[in-house]
Amino acid sequence: MKRIDLFLNEREANRVCKALHKAGAPGYSVMRHVTGRGLAGEISEDMDFSGLGANAHIVAFCESHMVNRLREAVKPLLELYGGVGFVSDAEPL
Amino acid sequence: MKRIDLFLNEREANRVCKALHKAGAPGYSVMRHVTGRGLAGEISEDMDFSGLGANAHIVAFCESHMVNRLREAVKPLLELYGGVGFVSDAEPL
Amino acid sequence: MKRIDLFLNEREANRVCKALHKAGAPGYSVMRHVTGRGLAGEISEDMDFSGLGANAHIVAFCESHMVNRLREAVKPLLELYGGVGFVSDAEPL
Amino acid sequence: MQSSLVLQNLVSAPVLFFFLGILAVLLGSDLEIPSPLPKLFSLYLLLAIGFKGGLELAHSGLGPQVVLTIGAAVLMSLLVPLSSFLILRSWLDPFNAAAIAASYGSISAVTFITAESFLNVLKIDFDGFMVAALALMESPAIVVGVLLARVAASSADTVKKSQKGNIAWNEILREAFLNGSVFLLIGSLVIGGLVASFSPTGLTKMEPFTDKMFYGALCFFLLDMGIVAAQRIQDLRRAGPLLIAFAILAPLVHAAVGLALSLALSLPQGDTLLFMVLCASASYIAVPAAMRMTVPQANPSLYISSALGVTFPFNVVIGIPIYMALIQRFVPAS
Amino acid sequence: MQSSLVLQNLVSAPVLFFFLGILAVLLGSDLEIPSPLPKLFSLYLLLAIGFKGGLELAHSGLGPQVVLTIGAAVLMSLLVPLSSFLILRSWLDPFNAAAIAASYGSISAVTFITAESFLNVLKIDFDGFMVAALALMESPAIVVGVLLARVAASSADTVKKSQKGNIAWNEILREAFLNGSVFLLIGSLVIGGLVASFSPTGLTKMEPFTDKMFYGALCFFLLDMGIVAAQRIQDLRRAGPLLIAFAILAPLVHAAVGLALSLALSLPQGDTLLFMVLCASASYIAVPAAMRMTVPQANPSLYISSALGVTFPFNVVIGIPIYMALIQRFVPAS
Amino acid sequence: MQSSLVLQNLVSAPVLFFFLGILAVLLGSDLEIPSPLPKLFSLYLLLAIGFKGGLELAHSGLGPQVVLTIGAAVLMSLLVPLSSFLILRSWLDPFNAAAIAASYGSISAVTFITAESFLNVLKIDFDGFMVAALALMESPAIVVGVLLARVAASSADTVKKSQKGNIAWNEILREAFLNGSVFLLIGSLVIGGLVASFSPTGLTKMEPFTDKMFYGALCFFLLDMGIVAAQRIQDLRRAGPLLIAFAILAPLVHAAVGLALSLALSLPQGDTLLFMVLCASASYIAVPAAMRMTVPQANPSLYISSALGVTFPFNVVIGIPIYMALIQRFVPAS
Ligand SMILES: Nc1ncnc2c1ncn2[C@@H]1O[C@H](COP(=O)(O)O)[C@@H](O)[C@H]1O
Numbered sequence A, B, C: 001m002k003r004i005d006l007f008l009n010e011r012e013a014n015r016v017c018k019a020l021h022k023a024g025a026p027g028y029s030v031m032r033h034v035t036g037r038g039l040a041g042e043i044s045e046d047m048d049f050s051g052l053g054a055n056a057h058i059v060a061f062c063e064s065h066m067v068n069r070l071r072e073a074v075k076p077l078l079e080l081y082g083g084v085g086f087v088s089d090a091e092p093l
Numbered sequence D, E, F: 001m002q003s004s005l006v007l008q009n010l011v012s013a014p015v016l017f018f019f020l021g022i023l024a025v026l027l028g029s030d031l032e033i034p035s036p037l038p039k040l041f042s043l044y045l046l047l048a049i050g051f052k053g054g055l056e057l058a059h060s061g062l063g064p065q066v067v068l069t070i071g072a073a074v075l076m077s078l079l080v081p082l083s084s085f086l087i088l089r090s091w092l093d094p095f096n097a098a099a100i101a102a103s104y105g106s107i108s109a110v111t112f113i114t115a116e117s118f119l120n121v122l123k124i125d126f127d128g129f130m131v132a133a134l135a136l137m138e139s140p141a142i143v144v145g146v147l148l149a150r151v152a153a154s155s156a157d158t159v160k161k162s163q164k165g166n167i168a169w170n171e172i173l174r175e176a177f178l179n180g181s182v183f184l185l186i187g188s189l190v191i192g193g194l195v196a197s198f199s200p201t202g203l204t205k206m207e208p209f210t211d212k213m214f215y216g217a218l219c220f221f222l223l224d225m226g227i228v229a230a231q232r233i234q235d236l237r238r239a240g241p242l243l244i245a246f247a248i249l250a251p252l253v254h255a256a257v258g259l260a261l262s263l264a265l266s267l268p269q270g271d272t273l274l275f276m277v278l279c280a281s282a283s284y285i286a287v288p289a290a291m292r293m294t295v296p297q298a299n300p301s302l303y304i305s306s307a308l309g310v311t312f313p314f315n316v317v318i319g320i321p322i323y324m325a326l327i328q329r330f331v332p333a334s
């Protein structure tokens, strides 16, 4: 089993979740109000009042063979809007 | 060392934390306001005003030999109320 | 590639982030409003109104060879203020 | 007559903001009232309504009319879950039937407040002690709901022995009486009564907060309720046509029973509307929070979407003016 | 004259709280208004300003003066992005130029509100229908901005074919008209108008919420805007001197054009100030949220820091009194 | 007399809501005011109290009586931490002793506000400049606390050389003067003064926000403080009986010293109560936030639970009426 961690702007989180779901992810969890730093510089919660928001952290656990499909679903969005993704090993509890 | 990730309804989070503590977990961390999707469908923050809340994400790092005890403490609650759990490898920093 | 997870008081989170950045971390993400339990006992969001806050969860993904430098940057702060850190394996998506 | 009442209700600010919220979802706007702001308004409304009810109760005292009315309200909060359960059991399992039944036995404070605003616009008086009835209808309905789930479950033998006696009375009573919103409402009621009796200067100082802001805060909260109710609409597909029919017919039937009881108690027009609304409305604040813990086998999307997605908009938009039209027919204006 | 106006503006509570926020950041204080509290104030201000505008629009009606003024405002929201784009293109890529242009074509509701407060202090009247102009200037500027980005991008062939037709009209219009803040503002405007026309008793009940609290809530929100604006200052280094110059000169030029149009429409002094401020201000609420989705290639720190870090403080602190001084010179007091 | 004052205090709305919060925790209710709503109320109370204090200070001016009173207050904020430290050192390590001492030298704005409300109910006047005393007592206590920790630590040689000079003056002063709540309070005080002096029309527009809402917002905040204080009670076991005794005796002793100083300054009854409350109260907002950064070796649960779990409820519930009873004995009514 694998764990996928995505970090991207809150405003795009819904789109990424829909893409995950459509690609067959068995489930996912979303944490909003995430701040941080990456290639695009520092991201804070300052602009939250405008609807722009900070980052979201999306976690999806799936079977190892699904990773490729989810990657293909998510990568174009990360490339267009910015954001990063990581994979690691996991087991069901 | 192992890392346990649990996702379940906020309203049960306290119970699960108490169960972890009682079973001997050296510590845990809880993130609330987690949205997501699983077997029970989509979970949003809509009903937060009612005290029902969204999901919580509980992380507990522990020695590998503890995993069984924590699993036994937590599994019945996940079965009764819903929620999922995963384990992965980790090391102290 | 490695994943570093830090849990510490919100009030020190900025310092730790600066230390990570200065030590060359390619990026990091911060989740605030984290509650939990550790050596210092239970931490809740009760005192949030005072500016004291609850815990923060900082995640940084980095190349394996960077872990030592980030550890050195972060450890003294964790020792002074309290908090815990863990490392695990990961890959870019 | 009736159509003009419906219209008058439709152009009131609270109902219009409720529509605006629904419209936002239907059109796909990203308008949201982020958590925990809706909780701020819901806590505020409960505190304010309780406080005002308490001080009016202190003024009116606990005369026989007051006690009888409250008693009738509590009776309804015991009977409605029982009758609803019997009906819902015909197509639902005991857990879901019990949770939904509890919801319809309990009340919706926001529907009540909207009815009060409607009476204000019509310049029809009502008594403050009706808030006490509101406050006392939540807990009994929750207790009955949980007991129904237990009894039905154990007789149906669908659960393992070990689970049966699992959750103690202790927990049922805590969820019924100490649920945050029930507790705040009852607590504010008592505080309002104490302040009115012993420290009247405090009343004028609370007034700008509990009174003046009330209508605007209600509009804001209803904007959010519109958003949330509209988001529940897609859950309705899962609920099925029988439950949707129940969610529209139950308020009408319960309001009619409420009207009959009000006539028996010879309540004036304003109190009758509030009594009918208490009977007709279904809880989506206290009950879901309580059922989640005590009847985890029930599916929250069923009891929330019927109470919040159907019965609530129905009452707020058409129910209240319909009840008023009935009242103007049967209850003499005082 | 002018310096006394500047001073009078500087010692008003909203502007002072704005300074306090800036000072907090400059001195390194940890003062923060945690999310989502700023959103609460921004939702409240939009709701209140829309509601009040709607009821005044209902009173004044849609006479030719009203329609012409609103038309002129919409015209400005189409022309300003075009002219701004042409200028910005001389040193910026099409995406960033388009996003910034959209921002300057659109408006800042808080700048508008601050100008209203300033007029109140000076005891100069203004018309409620100006809020309608405000509400209708957001969407056209967003549409023009997105179209500019598309056209420029496809002619410059900097994007892959596949990306070109990617985002449908559908999405542009949703971001332009259904963006949460635009939607709430227009919705509240309509509700205010309906309530004023059909349910006047509702107005007095809304008044403590939408009117009385307004000034204080504005102060609170400006405290946060001061903090946020000051935090943007370090982004300005990345923006470069040309963009900073643009962010100061654009409001002056657009205000001058607004003055000319107002004279042509023979608007009274108060309305002229509001019209100038609409032209001069740049959006940092609706536009960033819309551009992020529709022109993701643009760098948010550029359009946010110019609109919020430079133009907004400039208008609030010096712009408004300067425009007023010009008005007192050119527009006869009524 | 005294018992009637206690009673009068007990039936005031703020104190009753404080009890309601305590009761919620003791009974096991799930009532909570989710974060960051308490912060909204705490920011609001600081802003409002500062603003009102500033405008009254502008009216009263800085006469000798005002300067002397403020000077006496600042003196107390320097002396109380020193004497407290000496006592606390007898059973606590230097870090914890210093952090607790800083807390008792500083003030609790909410206790102060509750005392003001109590005076309002008794219809006893008080001077607005007392807020300036409140604002100026926070920073000195923090500076003294941090210095005590440093000095004691280095003489006790319990820390490594490297850590000694580690945290610069720079940081101590930032935590003492630029701590968010201190900064907002002082800033609002200055703004209130400026607006009162230069832009008096602004005052009436702020009044509904800073004045009218105040009492209700205080009730809401005290509801949360009741919850938080009660949750601290279990921490008290760890604190031990000596610290609990200190947390009850210290306010009494400090209030007595405050009374003596007030008599020397011949302050009127109302100002005397406020002065006593400033001396008697302990900070649980600014000081914990500052100590966490500057004296991380101290255990937050000790200084928070003594100030918030014991001294605060003691002052709010019994302290204030007791001090008033003493005042009625020793200070002539004006
Ligand atoms: N190495 C990293 N570790 C953890 N989070 C990261 C890392 N890089 C980027 N992020 C997160 O992803 C967001 C978007 O990254 P970017 O698109 O590179 O600006 C950042 O704001 C961070 O929250």
Ligand SMILES: Nc1ncnc2c1ncn2[C@@H]1O[C@H](COP(=O)(O)O)[C@@H](O)[C@H]1O
Binding pocket: A026, A027, A028, A029, A030, A059, A060, A061, A062, B007, B008, B009, B034, B035, B036, B037, B038, B039, B040, B041, B042, B043, B055, B082, B083, B084
């Ligand atoms: N595969 C998954 N990956 C990440 N989170 C999940 C996954 N499955 C479920 N969850 C989370 O766990 C919650 C409860 O899951 P469930 O009980 O299956 O409805 C969901 O609402 C998600 O937040």
Ligand SMILES: Nc1ncnc2c1ncn2[C@@H]1O[C@H](COP(=O)(O)O)[C@@H](O)[C@H]1O
Binding pocket: B026, B027, B028, B029, B030, B059, B060, B061, B062, C007, C008, C009, C034, C035, C036, C037, C038, C039, C040, C041, C042, C043, C055, C082, C083, C084
């Ligand atoms: N074993 C653990 N697993 C997950 N989180 C932990 C663990 N130990 C400590 N924490 C988190 O780290 C915070 C600080 O830990 P401590 O410094 O040990 O009190 C705690 O409040 C928890 O949020």
Ligand code: NA
Binding pocket: D080, D103, D104, D105, D106, D107, D108, D278, D279, D280, D281, D282, D283
């Ligand atoms: Na009911």
Ligand code: NA
Binding pocket: E080, E103, E104, E105, E106, E107, E108, E278, E279, E280, E281, E282
């Ligand atoms: Na503009």
Ligand code: NA
Binding pocket: F080, F103, F104, F105, F106, F107, F108, F278, F279, F280, F281, F282, F283
């Ligand atoms: Na003190």
